[in-house]
Amino acid sequence: MSNAISALEGRAVAGDVTVTDMGLQGMISLRGDLSDKALTKVCKSVTGADAPKPLQMSVAGASGFGWMSPDEALLLVPYNVVRDGLASINNALSGQHFLASNVSDARAHIVVSGAYADEVIAKVSPVDMHPDSFAIGDFRRSHLGQVAAAFWKSDANTFHVICFRSVADYVFDLLAASAKAGPVGYTS
Amino acid sequence: MLTLHCPYCGVDADETDLHAGGEAHLTRFGPGASDDDFEGYLFTRKNPKGVHFERWRHAYGCGKWFLAARCTATLEVFATYSAQTVAPPADVRAAITAKRPDWSWGDLS
Numbered sequence: 001m002s003n004a005i006s007a008l009e010g011r012a013v014a015g016d017v018t019v020t021d022m023g024l025q026g027m028i029s030l031r032g033d034l035s036d037k038a039l040t041k042v043c044k045s046v047t048g049a050d051a052p053k054p055l056q057m058s059v060a061g062a063s064g065f066g067w068m069s070p071d072e073a074l075l076l077v078p079y080n081v082v083r084d085g086l087a088s089i090n091n092a093l094s095g096q097h098f099l100a101s102n103v104s105d106a107r108a109h110i111v112v113s114g115a116y117a118d119e120v121i122a123k124v125s126p127v128d129m130h131p132d133s134f135a136i137g138d139f140r141r142s143h144l145g146q147v148a149a150a151f152w153k154s155d156a157n158t159f160h161v162i163c164f165r166s167v168a169d170y171v172f173d174l175l176a177a178s179a180k181a182g183p184v185g186y187t188s
Numbered sequence: 189m190l191t192l193h194c195p196y197c198g199v200d201a202d203e204t205d206l207h208a209g210g211e212a213h214l215t216r217f218g219p220g221a222s223d224d225d226f227e228g229y230l231f232t233r234k235n236p237k238g239v240h241f242e243r244w245r246h247a248y249g250c251g252k253w254f255l256a257a258r259c260t261a262t263l264e265v266f267a268t269y270s271a272q273t274v275a276p277p278a279d280v281r282a283a284i285t286a287k288r289p290d291w292s293w294g295d296l297s
Contacts, residue, residue, distance in 0.1 A: 054198060069250035070196050126202030142205055143248045 004079070007108045007168035017114030017179040019172060024079035025109035027162070028086060031072045032098030042092035046085040047075050057139035057152035057160075066139050066152065074150070074162070079104055108168035112175055113158040116183035121151060121159055123178045130187050131156070145174045190258075193268050197250035209243030212255045213275060213294075237261050239284055239291040241276060244268075257284055 008021035028046075032039050040051040048060035052073075057066040064076035077085050082102050089100045112120050122129035124144045134140070139152035149163040149171060163171045190203040199205075211233050217225040234240070240260045245253045255273065257266040257280050266287060267280040276284075276296065284291050291297060 069252065072250075126204050140199070141249045142202075148248050 004105065007165045008110070008172055011172060013176040013179065015114070015179055016182075017112060017117050017120050019120075019175045019179055020111045020113070021168075021172065022109040022111055022160075024104065025107075026077040026079040026082040026085070026104045027102075027107055027109075028075040028077065028082060028089070028100055029068075029072070029103045030075060030089065030098065030100045032093065032096065032100075034067070034071060034073060036096070038092055038096070039098065042089050043073060043075055046088055047077060052137075052139070055139060056137050057154075058137070059154060064152075066150075068141060068150070106165055108163055108165050108171070110161045110163070110168070110172055110175065111158065112161060112179070114179070115157060116187070117157050117159050117179075118153075118187045119183050119185075120175060120178045121161075122186060123181070123184065124174055125149075125151075144171055147171060190263060190265070192244055192254075192256050192265060194246045194249060194252065195254050195268050195270055196252040197246065199246070199249055201246055201249055205246065205248040207245040207247040209245055209253065212241040212243045234294065236293065239266070239288055239293050241293060243271065259288070 004024055006021060006023045010021050010023050012018065012020040043065050044050060047063040047065045049058040049063055049065035052058035052065055052067045054067050057064050062078055066074040068074050075085065082104055086100055086102055118129040125142050127140050127142050128134060134153060136153050136155060139150065141150045143149060147163060147167040147170060149161055151159050151161045153159055161171065191200050192206060194201050214229065217229040238259055238261055240258060242256050243253060244256050253271040254268055255271055256268045257276060258264060266284045269277055269280050
């Protein structure tokens with residue numbers, strides 16, 4: 001068995017806004033009919049989180065159930081239970097049109113936390129991060145700088161970012177540079 | 189800079205989140221078509237100054253293709269709508285007529 005490591009190996013930058021690699025994060029990409037009851041039921045049993053509304057991430061402890069598109073969900077679970085989760089999904093949905101895959105090692109999970117964390121993201125993405133338009137629980141796929149990324153707001157000063165593993169280094173440095181450059185006064 | 193409303197996920201997507209797909213409502217001419225029809229399908233595109241219908245893909249977001257009616261001269265967006273349509277729906281045409289009473293696009297007006 002290989003020794004799994006995350007792309008950034010727990011790298012962290014301290015400051016008024018901290019940028020931290022969350023290490024290994026289990027992720028299941030699920031495509032299918034999100035209005036199907038059997039699908040939402042098995043996702044809830046795997047993650048413990050309720051089905052999210054469109055453009056939302058529903059969080060339960062260390063797990064989450066995110067709305068990626070009208071026919072795609074992202075399930076966040078602890079790294080070591082991904083196989084069990086996939087087995088449950090494949091069992092529950094057998095015979096249906098769906099696709100569930102383990103994407104844990106294909107992606108990185110970074111947390112941006114601190115007083116002006118929303119501005120750190122606002123500066124490098126086209127999304128309006130003002131609290132009036134991006135509330136706690138909101139989840140958005142967009143891009144950070146040059147690369148695709150998804151992020152959600154878990155509390156007023158904490159944002160979780162998911163990006164591809166191959167660009168994790170770029171995204172981390174981009175967020176760290178954005179944090180180091182300081183607030184711009186848009187959201188506060 | 190364009191901001192288009194994605195009819196699938198409901199996000200007002202920035203142009204940098206989108207991928208342009210060219211003219212909408214093309215009629216496909218494939219095997220068995222005449223050379224002129226096939227050439228027209230492959231190469232002949234409208235390039236209007238004014239009302240235009242385009243395909244866009246919410247590439248960095250939900251990944252869905254959708255259609256947009258907009259003005260190429262002012263960048264005003266009249267409407268965005270589902271890609272599962274072969275012609276602009278009545279409400280889209282009404283929205284354009286309200287702003288540009290004498291618009292025309294191909295056979296449409």
